[in-house]
Amino acid sequence: MPNLYVALAHYPVVNKNGAIIASAITNLDLHDISRAAKTYGIRSYYVVTPLEDQQALAKKIIAHWIDGSGADYNPSRGSALELIHIKSSLAEAAEHIECVENEYPQIVATCARRHPSNISFEAFRGILEEGRPHLLVFGTAWGLAETFISKADYVLEPISGIREYNHLSVRAAAAIILDRLIVKK
Amino acid sequence: MPNLYVALAHYPVVNKNGAIIASAITNLDLHDISRAAKTYGIRSYYVVTPLEDQQALAKKIIAHWIDGSGADYNPSRGSALELIHIKSSLAEAAEHIECVENEYPQIVATCARRHPSNISFEAFRGILEEGRPHLLVFGTAWGLAETFISKADYVLEPISGIREYNHLSVRAAAAIILDRLIVKK
Numbered sequence: 607m608p609n610l611y612v613a614l615a616h617y618p619v620v621n622k623n624g625a626i627i628a629s630a631i632t633n634l635d636l637h638d639i640s641r642a643a644k645t646y647g648i649r650s651y652y653v654v655t656p657l658e659d660q661q662a663l664a665k666k667i668i669a670h671w672i673d674g675s676g677a678d679y680n681p682s683r684g685s686a687l688e689l690i691h692i693k694s695s696l697a698e699a700a701e702h703i704e705c706v707e708n709e710y711p712q713i714v715a716t717c718a719r720r721h722p723s724n725i726s727f728e729a730f731r732g733i734l735e736e737g738r739p740h741l742l743v744f745g746t747a748w749g750l751a752e753t754f755i756s757k758a759d760y761v762l763e764p765i766s767g768i769r770e771y772n773h774l775s776v777r778a779a780a781a782i783i784l785d786r787l788i789v790k791k
Numbered sequence: 792m793p794n795l796y797v798a799l800a801h802y803p804v805v806n807k808n809g810a811i812i813a814s815a816i817t818n819l820d821l822h823d824i825s826r827a828a829k830t831y832g833i834r835s836y837y838v839v840t841p842l843e844d845q846q847a848l849a850k851k852i853i854a855h856w857i858d859g860s861g862a863d864y865n866p867s868r869g870s871a872l873e874l875i876h877i878k879s880s881l882a883e884a885a886e887h888i889e890c891v892e893n894e895y896p897q898i899v900a901t902c903a904r905r906h907p908s909n910i911s912f913e914a915f916r917g918i919l920e921e922g923r924p925h926l927l928v929f930g931t932a933w934g935l936a937e938t939f940i941s942k943a944d945y946v947l948e949p950i951s952g953i954r955e956y957n958h959l960s961v962r963a964a965a966a967i968i969l970d971r972l973i974v975k976k
Contacts, residue, residue: 607953622865634819638960645952645959680807682958767830768792768973773867774830774966775823781963782970788953 607647608734608788611711611741613699614639614776616655618751629747631660636667638777639744640686646784649706651689652699652741661692696743696754703739711739715750715758716783718772724763727786733760734787742783744776792832793919793973796896796926798884799824799961801840803936814932816845821852823962824929825871831969834891836874837884837926846877881928881939888924896924900935900943901968903957909948912971918945919972927968929961 614635617628636653643651653664670676672684693699696713703711714730725733734740743750743758755761764772765782774782799820802813821838828836838849855861857869878884881898888896899915910918919925928935928943940946949957950967959967 634960634962638963641956641958641960642963644956645950645954647953682956685956686958765830765970766974767970768832769830771826771829771867771870773826773871775819775826775962777819777960777962778823778827778966781959781966785950785952785967785970789951 609707609737609739610648610734610787611650611652611699611703611739612639612643612648612780613652613654613696613741613743615696615743615745615750615754616657616660618754619745619747620749620751622748624748626751626753627747628655628657631655631664632746633667635746635777636664636687636690637683639780640689642781642784643689644686646788648689648784650691650703652691652693652702654693654696654699656694661694664690664692700741703741707739709739711741712759714740714742714760714762715755716742716744716762716779717749717755718764718774718779720764721755721761723761725760726763730760730762731787744780746776794892794922794924795833795919795972796835796837796888796924797824797828797833797965798837798839798881798926798928800881800928800930800935800939801842801845803939804930804932805934805936807933811936811938812932813840813842816840816849817931818852820931820962821849821872821875822868824965825874827966827969828874829871831973833874833969835876835888837876837878837887839878839881839884841879846879849875849877885926888926892924894924896926897944899925899927899945899947900940901927901929901947901964902934902940903949903959903964905949906940906946908946910945911948915945915947916972929965931961
């Protein structure tokens with residue numbers, strides 16, 4: 607089982623003009639990424655936003671499926687959403703991992719564009735086999751802010767399909783990346 | 792470039808009790824799967840529903856991003872959604888492919904459970920290399936009806952993660968399956 611944690615950042619991310627913003631929670635980001643995380647044995651899934659009303663919204667959605675009427679209707683939703691921790695910042699998420707693991711995690715940023723410090727999927731698979739904790743961070747909106755990416759320990763190479771088009775949704779990108787990192791082909 | 796077409800069926804699919812239903816359109820199914828289809832060079836993406844109001848809804852969403860104000864806001868959405876054709880049935884989708892290709896496509900069903908006639912990802916990759924047209928069909932709700940699956944030419948093996956949990960969203964499953972089928976690892 608890989609010692610891998612996942613975070614979805616709603617801050618610091620950029621909008622279409624490159625300005626740093628805090629984006630809004632998307633309901634299906636909670637569901638789809640938690641279900642992929644559960645499938646691939648991810649230890650926790652951090653949903654990161656500094657906005658208190660957005661934190662409350664995410665908690666309300668999750669509670670519906672874990673404790674509310676959603677739990678009876680479809681228990682497999684709740685068992686995935688239980689992996690979620692809501693945090694105010696990526697630093698808080700990393701500190702939470704440090705409490706659990708007794709070691710501060712290595713931070714791995716994702717980005718749809720090539721980056722000078724990219725590591726390949728294969729290289730990252732090898733690093734994960736060493737067993738140290740890693741936090742893999744996905745960005746919402748137009749992606750993680752460069753100020754965050756440039757301070758990460760690693761930047762994972764982008765997914766390349768067979769065309770120039772590189773506008774996968776974060777839900778699709780997270781699913782593909784977990785599949786590439788974790789399942790032996 | 793693979794000679795591969797994708798369909799998302801809202802009928803015939805089953806609900807949690809196994810009854811055959813027509814499910815509702817989900818906005819992000821249009822976006823996420825068209826963006827993945829565009830990334831992986833899929834020829835067309837058929838959104839299949841017999842319900843006329845649901846067809847109208849899908850058309851309205853697509854028009855917003857291709858011709859409406861969404862086209863200026865984010866042109867990469869429209870260039871993916873252009874792959875979508877709305878059809879009333881899976882047979883209509885297959886007939887549309889026959890018009891384009893001059894050959895009726897082989898039908899490949901997907902299912903989250905193991906099936907006696909499963910073919911592996913590797914086997915299907917080999918079949919695609921022969922160049923004949925194939926229609927890969929995903930089900931919404933609790934999945935494609937067995938009446939449809941049992942008549943398909945092939946049933947693709949399910950995605951297995953590293954756990955028993957097999958409740959990926961159709962958006963995530965479609966993205967992973969296209970990545971496994973099309974990108975050389």
